[in-house]
Amino acid sequence: MADDTDTEGETEFEEGRYLYCAVTVDDGTDLDTDGVDDEPVRLLAVDDIGVVLHDCESLYDTADMDELRKWVLQHQNVVDAAGEAFGTPIPFQFDTVLTGDDDRVREWVAEERGTLGDYLDRLAGHWEYRVELRREEEALREDLVASDDRLAELDEEIEAAGSGTAFMLEKQYDQRLRELRRERRTDRAAALRDRLDEFVLDVNELGERTTLDDEDGDDDGMETQARFTVLATEDDEEGMGEMLDEVAAETGVEVRFTGPWPPYSFVPAIGGEDGTETGG
């Protein structure tokens, strides 16, 4: 998307198709639902590959975040419905519009048939699940303080020091605590990843950036230690859930486990430089 910055000006066009996802088409199955901005959604089938879309004349761009949120949820609903009707879809990024009519869509599908078919086959029966490991801030701190000699030393030195020196030592103390937190996060993330690997087809670690409450110590006093998105079958759900229950059994540990989602994080960029993963 970055290499097409000039498209930002082209938000209006005569005819376009807003694309939600590509699916493997069964005979006779259709989709009847409303999409972004309440537009009627339909399936355009090109042999065995179907594209879920609606007709549009402009991109969906707004500074109104309420409206954007509504669109995003409407988009997701369509992809959910498509997944229910046709099995695992290839979900496109929000606000992807192909300019032109149905024939242009057909041409595009024909051009990308190989890529689309490969991914539909590979992803069939698989869904994205998201796992977030969180730890009670206070419990974590106590744990780290109790287990680190350097912190204990600093603590003693602070006790014995004058106020100026103590101030500097306290800075060192906090610095050390931050390092330990980072290390702990890395350790926990690696351990959880190993365990997830046993169950799933693919695991990606997610950065901190994109959770809603992406920093530790917000009002619920929890710190995120690791975030993963995994590609797994519905049959894997139970095993994953049980494993995560074990992880969550530790005092002060909480696991968020969401899904099944369409495999947003496990799909390629299509066209252009092949094989480029989207996102992270």
Next chain:
Amino acid sequence: MSNSGGPTRQSDSLADVVEMLLDKGVVINADIVVSIGDTELLGVQLRAAIASFETAAEYGLEFPDGTDMRRVEQASGRSELEDDDTVTVEGGEDDAALDDEEQSDTERQSAPELGTRPNDGARAESAGGGGDEADGDEGGDEDASDEDADGESASNTEQAAESDAAAEEADDDD
């Protein structure tokens, strides 16, 4: 904690949805395909703006009855502070709302770690690039408003540690 074996879509799933649709999803590279461009920035803005989830239920994400909306709102409020470069683009009313929240002090104390994460730097950059107004804020509001000054130290931990002992002291209360 209470997974009972299976995954769910719950109160905070909207954050997942926003992340997946705006940061992930297939990008189609073709001349005939247009997109709004920086959806990632849009995601940051949207996350920042999400303050209430009531409408989500209408559009299909089911939030359990017992969902603590206040907690969710606070979470989103906090993410505004962290993203304050971006948020200023949206206008001032949300900042004003935060001024009234006593809790925001305690929330912010843990924020400095944010700056030590590689991703955060990336976000700050891309957010700054998207909103010129934000640059003006950095100098101007720091003196004028405690809220913003703290916000700055949160996103620029390294500098704050060196040059701003007062901000660092606030961190120590953590």
